[in-house]
Each structure stands twice: as C-alpha cells, then as structure tokens.
Amino acid sequence: xSALLRVEALSVAFGKTEVLDxxxxxxxxxxxxxxxxxxxxxxxxxxxxxxxxxxPGGRIASGRxxxxxxxxxxxxxxxxxxxxxxxxxxxxxxxxxxxxPVLTVGEQIxxxxxxxxxxxxxxAHNEAVSLLKLVEVAAAERRVDEYPHQxxxxxRQRAMIAIxxxxxxxxxxxxxxxxxxxxxxQAGILDLLRGLRQEFGMAVLLITHDLGVVxxxxxxxxxxxxxxxxxxxxxxxxxAEPGHPYTQALLAAIPRLExxxxxxxxxxxxxxxxxxxxxxxxxxxxxxxxxxxxEAAAPVLRALAGGTQAxxxxxxxxx
Amino acid sequence: MLRYALRRILAALPVLLLVSLMSFAIVWIVPGDVxxxxxxxxxxxxxxxxxxxxxxxxxxxxxxxVGWYWALAQGDLGESILLRQGVGAAILERxxxxxxxxxxxxxxxLVAGTALGVVAAVRAGKGADRAAMxxxxxxxxxxxxxxxxxxxxxxAVQLAWLPxxxxxxxxxxxIGWARGMxxxxxxxxxxxxxxxxxxxxxxxxxxLRQDYVRTARAKGMPGWVVxxxxxxxxALIPVVTVAGIACGVLLGGTVVxxxxxxxxGVGRLIVGAIQRRDYPVIQGGLLLTATIFVCVNxxxxxxxxxxxxxxRHGR
Ligand SMILES: Nc1ncnc2c1ncn2[C@@H]1O[C@H](COP(=O)(O)OP(=O)(O)OP(=O)(O)O)[C@@H](O)[C@H]1O
Ligand code: SF4
Ligand SMILES: [Mg+2]
Numbered sequence: 001x002s003a004l005l006r007v008e009a010l011s012v013a014f015g016k017t018e019v020l021d022x023x024x025x026x027x028x029x030x031x032x033x034x035x036x037x038x039x040x041x042x043x044x045x046x047x048x049x050x051x052x053x054x055x056p057g058g059r060i061a062s063g064r065x066x067x068x069x070x071x072x073x074x075x076x077x078x079x080x081x082x083x084x085x086x087x088x089x090x091x092x093x094x095x096x097x098x099x100x101p102v103l104t105v106g107e108q109i110x111x112x113x114x115x116x117x118x119x120x121x122x123x124a125h126n127e128a129v130s131l132l133k134l135v136e137v138a139a140a141e142r143r144v145d146e147y148p149h150q151x152x153x154x155x156r157q158r159a160m161i162a163i164x165x166x167x168x169x170x171x172x173x174x175x176x177x178x179x180x181x182x183x184x185x186q187a188g189i190l191d192l193l194r195g196l197r198q199e200f201g202m203a204v205l206l207i208t209h210d211l212g213v214v215x216x217x218x219x220x221x222x223x224x225x226x227x228x229x230x231x232x233x234x235x236x237x238x239x240a241e242p243g244h245p246y247t248q249a250l251l252a253a254i255p256r257l258e259x260x261x262x263x264x265x266x267x268x269x270x271x272x273x274x275x276x277x278x279x280x281x282x283x284x285x286x287x288x289x290x291x292x293x294x295e296a297a298a299p300v301l302r303a304l305a306g307g308t309q310a311x312x313x314x315x316x317x318x319x
Numbered sequence: 320m321l322r323y324a325l326r327r328i329l330a331a332l333p334v335l336l337l338v339s340l341m342s343f344a345i346v347w348i349v350p351g352d353v354x355x356x357x358x359x360x361x362x363x364x365x366x367x368x369x370x371x372x373x374x375x376x377x378x379x380x381x382x383x384x385v386g387w388y389w390a391l392a393q394g395d396l397g398e399s400i401l402l403r404q405g406v407g408a409a410i411l412e413r414x415x416x417x418x419x420x421x422x423x424x425x426x427x428x429l430v431a432g433t434a435l436g437v438v439a440a441v442r443a444g445k446g447a448d449r450a451a452m453x454x455x456x457x458x459x460x461x462x463x464x465x466x467x468x469x470x471x472x473x474x475a476v477q478l479a480w481l482p483x484x485x486x487x488x489x490x491x492x493x494i495g496w497a498r499g500m501x502x503x504x505x506x507x508x509x510x511x512x513x514x515x516x517x518x519x520x521x522x523x524x525x526x527l528r529q530d531y532v533r534t535a536r537a538k539g540m541p542g543w544v545v546x547x548x549x550x551x552x553x554a555l556i557p558v559v560t561v562a563g564i565a566c567g568v569l570l571g572g573t574v575v576x577x578x579x580x581x582x583x584g585v586g587r588l589i590v591g592a593i594q595r596r597d598y599p600v601i602q603g604g605l606l607l608t609a610t611i612f613v614c615v616n617x618x619x620x621x622x623x624x625x626x627x628x629x630x631r632h633g634r
Binding site: 077092100116 | 531533535536537538539541544548549552553556627629632
C-alpha cells in the first residue's frame with residue numbers, strides 16, 4: 001500500500017544552522033502516527049515543513065516531502081495553498097492565540113468552505129454550524145456567531161478542529177493540541193479526535209511530548225531528539241521494548257500515579273540548541289550508555305529484535 | 320454595542336460642559352478690560368458703556384453665566400462685534416470649508432498611510448520598506464506651509480492643473496470643489512500620512528507574527544486575504560486610536576492651510592478674531608473646535624469597538 005505521506009531524509013535549516021537532519025518517516029492512509037520528544041527536538045519544524053509553513057528564514061535544505069504522490073516540498077506557494085486546509089490541515093497548541101480575535105468563529109470556519117469548496121455565504125454558514133455540532137460544541141447555533149474570547153479553551157480547540165475538518169482533509173496534523181488545556185478537557189479533545197478519525201478515515205499526525213497521549217491513541221510512533229529521528233516503530237513495540245536509551249528515558253519519565261511526587265526519574269540535562277549539537281550521536285552527553293565510539297559518527301536507524309528501529313549503536317547493551 | 324455607545328456619549332458630556340465653561344471664562348481670564356480692548360483706544364466713554372451693556376459685562380458674573388448657558392441652549396452664540404453678524408451664522412458659513420479640509424485630509428492620510436505601512440511591513444527590511452519609511456520621515460519633517468507653497472507653485476502656477484486657492488461649495492460645483500480641495504487637503508495630510516504609515520507598519524509587524532496569521536495560512540487562504548483581512552483588521556485597532564489625535568492636529572493645521580490657499584474657513588475667522596479681540600467669535604470658535612474634537616473621538620471610540628469585539632463586550 002502506498003503511503004499517504006512520505007518524509008524522506010528531510011533537513012531544514014535557518015541560515016547555516018540545521019534544525020532538522022535527515023528526518024524520515026511515513027504515514028499510511030487513516031493511520032495515527034505520534035511524534036514525541038522533548039521541547040526543542042524539532043517536532044513542530046517537521047510539521048510546519050510538511051505544511052509549507054516554515055517560519056521566515058527557514059528552508060528545506062535537502063530531502064523531500066511527498067503527499068498523495070505529489071512532491072509538496074517543491075510546490076510553489078500558490079499550489080501549496082490549494083492543498084493546505086483542504087487535503088492537509090493543521091491545528092496548533094494555543095487555541096486562543098490560533099483563532100483570530102476579531103472574526104467570529106463561524107466566519108473563520110465559513111471562509112475555508114467558501115474558498116476551497118466554493119460555497120455561498122449562507123450554505124457556508126449553515127455548514128459551519130454543522131461542523132461545530134460535529135466537534136460537539138454545545139449550542140452551536142449561538143456559538144457560531146460568537147468571538148473566540150467568548151469561548152472556553154476546550155471550545156476554542158474544538159472550533160480549531162472544526163476549521164481543520166471543514167474540507168474533510170486526508171491528513172490532520174495536530175501539534176500538541178491538548179498541551180494548553182486542563183486534564184479533563186484534554187481527554188475530551190482526544191476522544192473527539194479518535195472518533196473523527198474513525199468516522200472520516202483520515203490520517204492523523206499527533207505531535208506531543210506526553211507519552212500517555214501516545215499510548216492512548218497512536219498506532220505508530222516516531223521519537224525525535226535534537227532534530228533527528230531516534231527511534232520509530234509500532235506503539236506496542238516502542239512501549240514494550242524500547243531500543244533507544246532516549247526512548248527508555250522518556251518512558252521512565254512518564255508520571256506514575258502511584259509514585260510519590262518528586263521521585264519521578266526525569267532525564268538529566270536539556271536538549272542542546274541547534275547551534276551546538278554535539279558530533280556523532282547527539283544524545284551522547286546525556287546518555288548513560290555512551291562510549292567514545294558514539295561520538296565518532298551519527299548512528300543510523302537500524303531494525304532491532306524488539307520490533308522497532310533505533311539510531312543507536314549500543315541498543316542491544318542498553319536494553 | 321448600543322450600551323457601549325451610550326456610555327461613550329455620556330462620558331463625552333462632562334468634556335463639553337468643561338469646554339463651554341472655559342469659553343465663557345475667557346472674558347474673565349484675559350488681563351485688562353475686555354470692552355476697552357475691543358472698542359480700541361479711540362472709543363469714547365459712552366461707546367464703551369454701550370459695548371459693556373451689549374456684552375452683558377456690567378451684570379454680576381453668575382447672571383452672565385446663566386445668560387451664557389441660556390443663550391447656548393437656544394443655539395445663540397452672541398454677536399460678532401466686527402462682522403456685525405451672529406457668531407453662529409458666521410461660523411456656519413465657513414464650517415463646510417474647514418470640515419471638508421479636515422476630513423478629506425484625514426481620509427487621504429488614513430488610506431495612503433495604512434497602504435504604505437502595510438507594504439512596508441510585508442516587505443520589512445527590503446527596498447520598498449526603506450523607501451516607504453524614508454518618505455514617511457520626509458513627510459513628517461517638512462513644514463506644511465512650505466509644502467503648500469511648493470504644491471501651489473508646481474501644480475497651480477507651473478502646470479496650471481489646479482486653482483491656486485479659493486473655495487467652490489460642493490453643492491454648487493462638485494468637480495470645482497474637489498479641484499480646489501485636493502492641494503490643501505493633500506498638503507495638510509502629508510505629515511499625518513507619515514504618522515499612519517509608521518503606526519500601521521509597527522502594528523502589522525506585530526500582528527504578522529501572531530499565531531492566527533499562521534492559522535489563516537494553514538487554512539490555505541490566499542496571501543491578500545491573510546494580509547488584508549486577518550492581519551490588517553487587527554493592526555487597524557491601534558491605528559484608529561491615533562486617528563482621533565491626528566484629527567485634532569489636522570483641525571489645528573487648517574489655520575495655516577486656509578491662509579496659504581486663501582480658503583474662507585473657520586481657522587481664518589478665528590485668527591482674525593484673535594487679532595482684533597472679537598471675543599464672541601473667539602468663544603464660539605473655541606466651543607466649536609472642541610465640539611468637533613469630542614465628536615471625532617466619539618466616532619473613534621465607536622469605530623474601535625466595531626473593529627474589536629473584545630471592547631464591544633466590555634472586556
Ligand atoms: N524561527 C526560528 N528560527 C531559528 N530556529 C528556530 C526557529 N524556531 C525554532 N527554531 C529552533 O528549531 C528547533 C526545533 O524547534 P521546534 O519548535 O520544532 O521544537 P519542538 O520539538 O516543537 O518543541 P516544543 O515541544 O517546545 O514545541 C529548536 O531548537 C529551535 O531553537
Ligand atoms: S549511540 Fe551511544 S550515546 Fe547515542 S544513544 Fe546509543 S549509546 Fe547513547
Ligand atoms: Mg512545538
């Protein structure tokens with residue numbers, strides 16, 4: 001089966017600084033893929049590169065992104081814009097900041113329908129109400145004419161999802177969609193995404209630094225560290241037999257409700273910034289299993305007995 | 320929205336009251352004998368007494384105050400000593416000139432300034448940005464009377480495209496009105512174009528960084544919709560705030576421009592009245608200018624609320 005999206009050896013650079021280095025993964029139609037990693041590991045950059053929305057100064061230095069057999073990494077802006085919001089849609093972390101404060105929620109949904117689906121004002125407005133109902137916003141007929149500041153955080157994120165779903169995209173990119181929300185609201189949004197994905201058969205790329213969320217709804221996982229893929233595989237295998245010391249550390253850092261607060265084994269140190277990535281394996285300075293050979297060359301992804309692929313030369317020793 | 324509007328209108332009333340008090344108090348504040356100054360050095364004692372009687376200066380001040388408000392309530396601003404005409408009529412006659420000048424200039428400044436600012440922000444750091452901001456700086460720095468004279472020389476004297484001055488009422492000949500107004504309004508607007516351009520540029524740069532602009536792009540909206548709808552509507556909020564101040568500056572600027580282009584406006588009426596100590600006209604002029612200013616700021620507040628739903632909902 002051909003992949004819906006293929007990211008092949010993607011490198012993204014700002015000037016001379018490479019923030020992504022040889023990132024590869026793919027997503028099958030209807031699949032939920034999770035990207036995890038600490039802050040600064042390059043998750044958002046990967047998603048923005050896919051959408052053609054890299055911030056000013058950022059460019060794809062090498063590699064390709066193929067979506068529905070079209071090489072989107074080479075498309076001119078005009079063609080990209082036709083795809084964005086229609087075939088591939090995105091939602092962001094901060095639902096308040098992501099909605100325009102001076103336009104009604106309905107208008108922000110309806111303009112997508114008018115633009116991509118050529119609807120007239122009236123039917124776009126009616127469809128906006130249906131979409132709000134679809135994302136389970138109560139009193140949708142009233143909410144549609146309200147402004148973002150009149151909605152709660154959870155409702156705003158639901159409205160963002162309604163915008164993203166307006167054209168029934170094949171792929172929904174969700175960049176930490178629940179990080180800014182309370183735990184109970186979070187669960188509601190995840191449930192909603194799960195249901196919608198089943199209903200429409202769309203693929204979801206879910207970015208998070210919460211492995212609990214991944215365990216909840218992802219089928220496959222990409223673990224990123226310092227602009228590279230550290231490990232990838234089926235969610236089951238990643239959780240059961242993580243091969244990469246970084247994945248192991250992340251799993252060990254999942255808060256366990258039984259344990260007393262304060263004994264959480266967090267990972268010592270921080271993700272280096274792109275300007276001072278260490279040579280060889282970028283995790284080496286923080287890795288308990290590091291040996292001098294780790295700094296000699298960047299480890300490549302290789303299949304492990306546990307069923308995952310990891311970029312670590314000592315995965316067998318680290319297990 | 321209606322409640323917000325009512326609140327703004329109520330808030331404007333004390334300002335108007337204060338201004339009317341100040342207008343009344345002018346005759347008391349100026350040093351010396353108002354009647355003597357108005358009548359001039361050659362006036363006889365009898366003439367002076369008659370003038371005092373006419374102005375009501377020989378009555379106690381509280382009676383004068385009541386009289387002033389009583390007359391105001393009836394729309395009576397008193398008589399001009401020199402023009403031998405009601406002050407209200409004298410002002411009304413010249414008001415269209417000053418108002419067309421002010422609002423035409425405001426329109427030009429807003430449209431041209433925002434357009435320049437948007438282009439500069441979108442092309443930030445590039446040639447178009449530097450050119451626009453350089454032009455804004457020049458517009459700022461050149462005094463308007465000088466610019467007015469240059470415009471008259473180039474467009475009216477040398478090229479003879481437009482009249483050198485004078486006023487044609489709109490109702491009489493709209494095209495003549497427009498031809499007569501273009502140069503003075505553009506001259507008056509120039510410094511404010513620079514102001515609006517810089518404000519818009521700064522606001523746009525701020526807005527273009529916001530997440531909702533990225534959302535608009537993620538939705539596949541074409542560039543002009545992202546800039547002109549999603550970004551500009553937000554950037555206009557601070558710009559509109561300046562429009563109220565700019566309007567006051569423009570109103571003040573009409574005094575000079577009316578002289579340069581020999582337009583029979585309120586500005587020249589007031590200048591003449593000040594030179595010749597025609598106090599009723601000065602009082603009326605002050606009252607009128609302040610009222611216009613208050614109205615403009617009221618309009619700005621309403622526009623502001625229309626642009627920003629958060630204000631409309633009292634947040
Ligand atoms: N506009 C930019 N210019 C240059 N470098 C940037 C820019 N934005 C982000 N970066 C760098 O790119 C790297 C990856 O950032 P990215 O936002 O993709 O991280 P992330 O994994 O999404 O983290 P988070 O969990 O905090 O969202 C970071 O090291 C960051 O310093
Ligand atoms: S390659 Fe070496 S440093 Fe990198 S994760 Fe594996 S053991 Fe640790
Ligand atoms: Mg991110």
